[in-house]
Amino acid sequence: MADRISKDRRSWNMSRIRGKDTKIEVQARKYLFQKGFRYRKNVRKLPGCPDIVLPKYKSVIFVNGCYWHRHPFCHLATTPKNNAAFWQDKFEKNVQRDERNYKALQEMGWNVIVIWECEIRTDMEAIMQRVIRELEEQYIQKSLNRETSEI
Numbered sequence: 001m002a003d004r005i006s007k008d009r010r011s012w013n014m015s016r017i018r019g020k021d022t023k024i025e026v027q028a029r030k031y032l033f034q035k036g037f038r039y040r041k042n043v044r045k046l047p048g049c050p051d052i053v054l055p056k057y058k059s060v061i062f063v064n065g066c067y068w069h070r071h072p073f074c075h076l077a078t079t080p081k082n083n084a085a086f087w088q089d090k091f092e093k094n095v096q097r098d099e100r101n102y103k104a105l106q107e108m109g110w111n112v113i114v115i116w117e118c119e120i121r122t123d124m125e126a127i128m129q130r131v132i133r134e135l136e137e138q139y140i141q142k143s144l145n146r147e148t149s150e151i
């Protein structure tokens with residue numbers, strides 16, 4: 001009966017996908033905080049309301065649930081058997097919305113990092129180390145850009 005969910009109800013459901021602190025988001029933030037990174041969270045002014053925003057590194061991080069955000073080839077990205085077409089359409093819209101947001105952010109000059117739920121669950125250390133390397137690279141890049149624009 002999912003098709004009969006009212007429009008309001010549906011957008012409410014969708015809004016819950018973003019904007020609420022999930023466990024994996026909190027884990028990723030804690031890790032970064034302990035490593036000395038400072039950030040803002042859920043910045044609504046930015047497209048897609050990124051989970052973690054690091055202005056110093058000109059980077060935003062999305063901590064994506066594999067199910068709602070459709071992690072490709074992931075065992076967590078299942079499709080319900082009932083109303084499969086409805087769900088596929090809904091998921092497809094989620095993916096398209098994500099892609100629009102990432103693109104908009106990139107056009108604003110942000111580096112977009114996506115972390116997946118399953119990566120945090122299986123080896124948080126490995127994925128967060130990769131994120132930190134990327135942040136450091138962005139920081140160097142940002143400083144270089146500043147130097148060249150000052151010449």
Ligand SMILES: [Zn+2]
Pocket residue numbers: 066071074075076116117118119
């Ligand atoms: Zn996954």
